[in-house]
Amino acid sequence: MNAGEPIIVVKDLVKSFDGRRVLDGINLTAYKGETLVIMGGSGCGKSTLLRHMIGVHKPDSGSVTVKGKNISSLQEEELDEIKKSFGMLFQSAALLDYLTVEENITLPLAEHTDLDPDIIKIMVKMKLELVGLSGFQDLKPSQISGGMKKRVGLARAIAMDPEIIFYDEPTAGLDPIVAAVIDKLIVDLSKKLMITSVVVTHDMQSVFRIADRVAMLYKGKVVEHGTPPEIRSSDNPLVKQFIEGNPDGPVSFIQSGDDYLKDLMK
């Protein structure tokens, strides 16, 4: 695939849970080599959208096409094959506490490849160097900081040389400096390794540091998308409220008093 080719295409995606429509006709494309940020408040559907992109959820209607294949119609084996081209950095880094840093990064390589353990050992050292953690391979997750855990998670995410990395709130719970370090790593890895990155976040500083394009979700719909400057200058009141972090505006967080009073009388 050449740079700029669509690598993930989400078309008319609809998903409901218990009668509540969480995704309501999403159309979105991620292009090869770009960093696409999906932003929005808690409960807007962004994590659900991410889970559709990695094949965890199946749409009620619509489709998610990854590298030209509709992943919701794939058999398990085919889906597993596509998933080998994914890396994933979870919010919690999701490291196994009883394994060392090296063993955590080794896991996907040992599980999915026939590579010799000596080769894997060298690869792990290279990945740790890329995230700035050379020499930390023998430590356990409990012996390193939250930011370092994120970096180990990132080293594990790139272990298999993925074409696409999905990030779920990569800077959540980190102090501003460590968050900036993680953002810089995301940008560096994306550009140097030509990795397509899809990042779900509500950290606005992070959005403007890393995004090539931004899509804002609200109530299961894409309400705005564009480059960071376009998003920054958007007249959309939903976007403006979100960027400015105003408690008052069209994005409602508070149920009406009437609902509360009715509920009391039930």
Add this chain to the structure above:
Amino acid sequence: MGVDKKVVGDITVCSLGGEININTSPELRRSLDGIIGQSAKKIVLDLDGVTYIDSSGLATLIEVLRRIKREGGTLHLCRLPDKVRSLFEMTKLTKLFQIYDAEETACANF
């Protein structure tokens, strides 16, 4: 992925071609194992035909370098395509390997 071998005097030149990735790296390792096992001491790997190399391929080359050095031999690389060279630079491997632009200079510098 393919490996073509030729012997020029006491130098073994292997031309690598195609994609070196997680699936093909073990095959590359086996091919180069055979060459190291034949007691070749001066080895040139010509990477001109390599269309893609991932970290498993780089790790395989590092392991080959280690083994050749252990056996008292020398490894030179030559004709790295731009994309391959930038990966070597990113991972600082340009400082680990002796890299030449042409096969002739790679052979002449043993």
